[in-house]
Amino acid sequence: MSALSRRSFLTGLGLSGAGVLLAACGGPGSTASSPTTAGASGSAGSAVTGTANFYHWRSEDKAVIDTLAAGFAEKYPGASITQTIDPSDQYQSTAAQKARDGSIGDALTAFRGTQFSQFSDQGIFADLTGASYTGNYVANLITPGAAGDKQLGFPYQLIFNMPLLNTEIADKAGVSDVPTDWDAYIAALEKFKAAGVDPIAWPGNDPANAFQIINSLVMNNGPTPDMFAGIQDGRYKATDDWWVTSLTQFQQLSHYFQQNFAGASNDGVLALFSQGKAAILPTGTYQIAQVRKAGGAFPIELAPLITTPAGTTPTFEGIFNATFILGVNSQAKNPDAARAWVEFLSQPENAAAYANGTSQHVTVSGVEYENADLKALAPWVEKKTLLAPRFQFTNADVRSAIENSLVAVATGSTPEQAAEAAQQIVDEKRGGG
Amino acid sequence: MTSDTVQGESAGAAAPPRSLTFTEPEAEPRRKRRRRQSSRRNDPRLFLFLIPAAVIYLWLVLWPTVQAFRFSLTDWDGLSATFNEVGLGNYRRLFGGDSVFTQAVGNSFKFMLAVVTGQTTLSLVLALALQRNTRTNIALRALYFFPTVLSSVSVAFVWSFVYDPTFGLANTLLSAVGLGSWQQPWLGDQSLAIYYLAIVQIWFHAGQMMVVYIAGLQTIPPELFEAVDLDGANRWQRFRYLTWPLVAPATAIVVAYTTIQSFKAFDLIYASTGGGPNHATEILSTLIYNSAFRTFEFGYAAAQSVIFVLVVALVTVVQRRAVALSSRGG
Numbered sequence: 217m218s219a220l221s222r223r224s225f226l227t228g229l230g231l232s233g234a235g236v237l238l239a240a241c242g243g244p245g246s247t248a249s250s251p252t253t254a255g256a257s258g259s260a261g262s263a264v265t266g267t268a269n270f271y272h273w274r275s276e277d278k279a280v281i282d283t284l285a286a287g288f289a290e291k292y293p294g295a296s297i298t299q300t301i302d303p304s305d306q307y308q309s310t311a312a313q314k315a316r317d318g319s320i321g322d323a324l325t326a327f328r329g330t331q332f333s334q335f336s337d338q339g340i341f342a343d344l345t346g347a348s349y350t351g352n353y354v355a356n357l358i359t360p361g362a363a364g365d366k367q368l369g370f371p372y373q374l375i376f377n378m379p380l381l382n383t384e385i386a387d388k389a390g391v392s393d394v395p396t397d398w399d400a401y402i403a404a405l406e407k408f409k410a411a412g413v414d415p416i417a418w419p420g421n422d423p424a425n426a427f428q429i430i431n432s433l434v435m436n437n438g439p440t441p442d443m444f445a446g447i448q449d450g451r452y453k454a455t456d457d458w459w460v461t462s463l464t465q466f467q468q469l470s471h472y473f474q475q476n477f478a479g480a481s482n483d484g485v486l487a488l489f490s491q492g493k494a495a496i497l498p499t500g501t502y503q504i505a506q507v508r509k510a511g512g513a514f515p516i517e518l519a520p521l522i523t524t525p526a527g528t529t530p531t532f533e534g535i536f537n538a539t540f541i542l543g544v545n546s547q548a549k550n551p552d553a554a555r556a557w558v559e560f561l562s563q564p565e566n567a568a569a570y571a572n573g574t575s576q577h578v579t580v581s582g583v584e585y586e587n588a589d590l591k592a593l594a595p596w597v598e599k600k601t602l603l604a605p606r607f608q609f610t611n612a613d614v615r616s617a618i619e620n621s622l623v624a625v626a627t628g629s630t631p632e633q634a635a636e637a638a639q640q641i642v643d644e645k646r647g648g649g
Numbered sequence: 650m651t652s653d654t655v656q657g658e659s660a661g662a663a664a665p666p667r668s669l670t671f672t673e674p675e676a677e678p679r680r681k682r683r684r685r686q687s688s689r690r691n692d693p694r695l696f697l698f699l700i701p702a703a704v705i706y707l708w709l710v711l712w713p714t715v716q717a718f719r720f721s722l723t724d725w726d727g728l729s730a731t732f733n734e735v736g737l738g739n740y741r742r743l744f745g746g747d748s749v750f751t752q753a754v755g756n757s758f759k760f761m762l763a764v765v766t767g768q769t770t771l772s773l774v775l776a777l778a779l780q781r782n783t784r785t786n787i788a789l790r791a792l793y794f795f796p797t798v799l800s801s802v803s804v805a806f807v808w809s810f811v812y813d814p815t816f817g818l819a820n821t822l823l824s825a826v827g828l829g830s831w832q833q834p835w836l837g838d839q840s841l842a843i844y845y846l847a848i849v850q851i852w853f854h855a856g857q858m859m860v861v862y863i864a865g866l867q868t869i870p871p872e873l874f875e876a877v878d879l880d881g882a883n884r885w886q887r888f889r890y891l892t893w894p895l896v897a898p899a900t901a902i903v904v905a906y907t908t909i910q911s912f913k914a915f916d917l918i919y920a921s922t923g924g925g926p927n928h929a930t931e932i933l934s935t936l937i938y939n940s941a942f943r944t945f946e947f948g949y950a951a952a953q954s955v956i957f958v959l960v961v962a963l964v965t966v967v968q969r970r971a972v973a974l975s976s977r978g979g
Contacts, residue, residue: 309942338728476814479837484815612943620927644746
């Protein structure tokens, strides 16, 4: 090997470095592939073989989905489904990045609101408009899966994000009916307190669950059903009377939370409720299965916060949410199997297996519920409920600002101060883009 | 060329003298030897050995750093194929109208000061107590070092059980000893939560820093201690005028490492509180994560990262200077 001169060596090093830099140019625009919808809409094709990955956040549903996947493999010999499951908060923050190139999530799910909007904007969901199984769903429950005139996904779960009431405790405390106005609600909480239980077990240190309470808090206070979208787009302000009133009522409610509620975890309050030490778990029906698993065998009723005064008829009786939006990845490695999987889940018999196995209502029509809790809560499907306003926020910072004002009033701020602080952050976020 | 002849012990005997002759190579002129060594050192071929490391460094460290600065001047959302140049807009927003950023900077400093003070003090105290290599001390060192080998998420998980106000160890213990009125919401307390997390960080890493201090203490010659003892120094004077200045290099390492570590305590805080409640435990690293992956403002997150790097660098320089002055008794 002949000796290199220093100059030639440095030149070589420089060229190598430049090569490396060019190779590392992995920023935006460097991925050449673009979202495709070709062949992605409609029903599954005939060539359903190979493995498709189903990406979601419901670890508690894994066993049920495995059973359904086995049924899928029977129906389509040579095809199979694997699951990739992330914790829900991680799923919300990283699913788009992970799934955008199709390396995982041939079929995948999205939360209603921020995440669906993001998937839609980024072209992650393939267009499923006109899929043959669309008619299997209750028409008005799948609108959260539509963007413009395209049906990008099918919300699968029907959830009632309203406080759960242990009716055994209620009966013992002398509360015979679910309160239907604000005064009756506070009176019921007083009775629970007098009965020696925590009236409400609130998971103050778990925002995802803690702030489900916001839904029924505002359903009859807000000026329009799209009140939170209005705060985000500037039509309304956190300092408006309706939100200050909501904060005032929440502050009143917080006097009935368990001791040291601000640091409470979801597991802690779930245990309090499951063990019969708290009368109300203010989250939603998605936690019923966990309550049962934790040993809670008492009957459960839904007790939405009715904030209207006695003698007036509330506009809405409760809250629902259509989420776990099923879709097909536009970059799916196995789009045929992915479409077939979504179609498979959309069949009433399979949706029933999912519903009864997970204690979740579904948006598929014609489903026979066998689970006792699902049967007991079935009347809520027919009631006048509002699509959960919490998920109208598409900016997570704006949502946090509004939700954090609840924490502020519960821990000592006045409603006016909390509302002003929230609006300041909303203004900053709206101004900053 | 020179040659030495060494005669054997039998020299002068009847037998012909047995001589051993060592011939050394002719001494090379010093200048020539130096030139040869110098040319060997400057042999450009030697630089070839640097290429693999240089490539990895350029690719995985330097280039992403350059890219971070580049993206800080854009409104890229981290997902789209396109973005707009916004100049210094992200920086103007940081300093002109983001109260959460200001709060996160404040929290980062609170956390850093609590951790650096607590961890440095505790690790030094432990090191002083355990510096002798007895069996008990070695066992205790292993015990105190143990948390360091755990993952941050495991530590956060364990401490979330300690701090849980409903069923947690802390409130249960307080209640058991008749101090039920002292029970706290712990991580739900907006004014103190950041300090409760600092306690976790100190517990997590004090053992690691103790090892650094023990290494530093064991390099101090024992004669120096004998000398100050002869001079009649008490324990405080012994520490103040001998131990402390001589462990200054270890202190500089501990303080710098702890500072950087506290600014980077992302995983512990994210797994414990996620930055809540109400941003009370939001530090710069959790804020950057949230900006990039929760609100998808990647360009803005990049600007926060640039400021973050500058803050850490500045604090480290100031601290090194402070430690140097302190060890000189200044």
